Amino acid sequence: MFEGHQTDSIMRVQQEAMLSDPDPRIKAYLWNNLSKPESASKISLYDYNMMLRVFFQPFIHYHYELVLPYLELFFECAPTIVLKLDRMRARSFLAGVCPAIRGELSDKARLQKMLDEVTDDDHPLREHSFYLDFLKDQINYIETLVRVREASNK
């Protein structure tokens, strides 16, 4: 479609489209780059956000099914990401991969547990207030989703 055209915009679209291929190998590649602080810190913020966008596309069912195993890993690796990655990328990672959109109470319980674990004043995650705010927001978000679902399934 864009044959013969090589502007920055087109190249970015092409790159995003390539990485959007619903291929398990590409999902694994993206996850490794997104979730490992040493790899993630070498990627530009623009590319990091783009990779997050193409990694988790919850509304396309075949994309969603491919990332399900990784969503389970989110709960384990989120604290490490917050501690080891810069604030901008860490925030993007939390917002881009958190499975709260499923609106499942089991996810809410896991997020609450993560929040409860950071109660000690000297806990290293305490100083990352955006992390605590994020967990609270996601818990509220799941409550909203559950409420909307209940009203719709009556």
Added chain:
Amino acid sequence: MVYDQEESLEYVKVESFIVKAAEYTDIVLPASAVDRPVPNAFIINDSELAYGMFMIDERSLKWLDFNLARLPDRLTRQAVMLQTLLMMQHGHCSIYKIQYLLEQLNDETSTITLDLLYKIMYKAQSNWLPLDLAAQVNKMVADFFIIKAFNSDDKKMQQFCILKSIDFIFEQEDLDMLKSWYLEHGGKVCVMEKVLEMSISTEMSYTIFKKIYKSAAMTD
């Protein structure tokens, strides 16, 4: 207050009165509202002068499901639309009511109102729409905008509606339709076998291209 006289609607405008939240159980209605039969619908805050969340009662909501389009004033229709969507967002009515709402907006020509609908439903995807309901709702909204483009002879309206629809297209059949615009119709938008007069902007092409790629990867 709206009274449905079948051929026409009778409005009884109740003058504004202030209700303090703490005293909501003890409201004294203005004289114009007293001793009148129960209307078909109460329209609250129709001029959008007040702040707050306004709950439409069940009886009014049912009437509006089938009659919202008959309200002659655009701002009133818009106020009702916003209140209904807010009620869905807070779990006070079913998200499936969107189907009635979209049907009532079939003849809506105001791009301001349609843009508001688009913005709210787009944000709903990441703010309050559960994933298990999203597929159905997104399909309804996508179809709404696509059919609106199909029914319009105005190129600008067609372009407006097609652009809005793309953010709600996730079903394979709709993704395939996007692909067919390039592979079968030489870059023209074709909806239900009708080639629309509108042209596809470069920005729109970028968005469509990304969607098509995902589609092509699964079908080729």
